Amino acid sequence: MTVSKNITWHSATVTRADREKMNSHKSAILWFTGLSGAGKSSVAHAVEDRLFKLGCRTYVLDGDNIRHGLCKDLGFSDADRTENIRRIGEVSKLFTDSGVMALTAFISPFRSDRDAVRELVDDGDFIEIYCKCDLSVCEERDVKGLYKKARAGEIPEFTGINSPYEEPLKSEITVDTAAQSIDESVEQIINALADRNIISIN
Amino acid sequence: MTVSKNITWHSATVTRADREKMNSHKSAILWFTGLSGAGKSSVAHAVEDRLFKLGCRTYVLDGDNIRHGLCKDLGFSDADRTENIRRIGEVSKLFTDSGVMALTAFISPFRSDRDAVRELVDDGDFIEIYCKCDLSVCEERDVKGLYKKARAGEIPEFTGINSPYEEPLKSEITVDTAAQSIDESVEQIINALADRNIISIN
Numbered sequence: 001m002t003v004s005k006n007i008t009w010h011s012a013t014v015t016r017a018d019r020e021k022m023n024s025h026k027s028a029i030l031w032f033t034g035l036s037g038a039g040k041s042s043v044a045h046a047v048e049d050r051l052f053k054l055g056c057r058t059y060v061l062d063g064d065n066i067r068h069g070l071c072k073d074l075g076f077s078d079a080d081r082t083e084n085i086r087r088i089g090e091v092s093k094l095f096t097d098s099g100v101m102a103l104t105a106f107i108s109p110f111r112s113d114r115d116a117v118r119e120l121v122d123d124g125d126f127i128e129i130y131c132k133c134d135l136s137v138c139e140e141r142d143v144k145g146l147y148k149k150a151r152a153g154e155i156p157e158f159t160g161i162n163s164p165y166e167e168p169l170k171s172e173i174t175v176d177t178a179a180q181s182i183d184e185s186v187e188q189i190i191n192a193l194a195d196r197n198i199i200s201i202n
Numbered sequence: 203m204t205v206s207k208n209i210t211w212h213s214a215t216v217t218r219a220d221r222e223k224m225n226s227h228k229s230a231i232l233w234f235t236g237l238s239g240a241g242k243s244s245v246a247h248a249v250e251d252r253l254f255k256l257g258c259r260t261y262v263l264d265g266d267n268i269r270h271g272l273c274k275d276l277g278f279s280d281a282d283r284t285e286n287i288r289r290i291g292e293v294s295k296l297f298t299d300s301g302v303m304a305l306t307a308f309i310s311p312f313r314s315d316r317d318a319v320r321e322l323v324d325d326g327d328f329i330e331i332y333c334k335c336d337l338s339v340c341e342e343r344d345v346k347g348l349y350k351k352a353r354a355g356e357i358p359e360f361t362g363i364n365s366p367y368e369e370p371l372k373s374e375i376t377v378d379t380a381a382q383s384i385d386e387s388v389e390q391i392i393n394a395l396a397d398r399n400i401i402s403i404n
Binding site (some may be wrong): 043 | 216220224253261269272302322
């Protein structure tokens with residue numbers, strides 16, 4: 001009969017393990033967190049650049065490609081920030097399952113939101129990278145002029161000024177972006193990924 | 203000074219073109235649409251399996267990994283279906299940008315929702331694949347027993363029974379899943395991707 005002939009309802013399945021084998025590296029979520037101006041996006045893109053040169057499959061999720069797309073319906077209230085991070089976590093999980101390393105660069109100020117993403121995935125798949133940089137240094141940089149606006153009361157919920165940032169208690173990697181150059185932070189992260197057998201640099 | 207030394211605010215950027223070159227194929231969204239039981243997911247996974255054997259980077263988005271994750275807050279009202287498809291479109295766009303072919307397997311019954319995804323991406327990046335199969339055949343298969351439930355009034359908005367399905371008017375590929383085997387549909391799709399220079403099968 002037509003029915004039984006045409007559809008075998010057992011899907012062919014390419015697994016994450018298959019993809020990792022093809023890629024010659026493991027996948028994971030590299031979750032960059034820290035204050036605005038701490039260098040999350042710059043370091044994430046620099047790490048991606050290095051990983052690309054090592055032949056790795058990667059993708060950076062940041063405000064540029066998320067806030068105007070997937071999360072364009074969300075604002076900056078606590079509830080919307082939580083939903084924003086939840087969606088980014090779910091998308092990162094999909095990338096990881098596809099064999100691609102997902103690098104996320106968002107302030108992600110709330111510990112509970114970050115831990116919720118950690119809980120979404122298997123042990124070892126969530127690598128929290130804390131871009132540690134004093135508020136005073138971030139504010140001095142003020143690359144986007146946002147701190148000045150926040151101090152002037154023009155931004156109602158700006159992390160570090162009038163909205164809290166909760167430091168990671170157990171980040172897998174902490175990079176001191178106040179004292180280190182971007183290259184030094186990249187080196188530190190690449191070595192940590194090699195130590196965890198996610199990539200091979202030999 | 204610390205500020206100028208440590209942060210060069212020009213991000214290193216790995217481009218989609220870089221990724222496509224590394225992968226030796228182009229990326230695109232392969233958007234499977236059709237009634238429940240038309241074989242979207244089976245064909246999508248079978249196409250992925252073939253693409254994987256050709257060395258391509260792919261990922262299938264379907265109910266299994268989306269409805270319990272990214273879109274678990276959404277139901278099946280018209281508004282929620284639209285938001286569901288919007289998010290899947292945005293995620294597919296991210297995968298495409300990452301160099302990975304995104305294969306999506308959702309009924310996606312509304313033409314306007316599918317066209318909105320088409321508008322999200324560049325010309326040629328959205329390949330609509332219509333799994334064409336008469337309602338009577340889908341209902342006869344009724345693999346998940348959903349048509350029976352819908353006919354019994356147990357599912358309030360079931361596409362084809364008490365919620366409309368709008369056929370594509372300009373699908374890039376139409377596979378006749380009522381008459382063809384899965385393998386035949388896969389063959390047709392792989393050839394169409396080669397014709398569009400997305401993959402090379404020589």
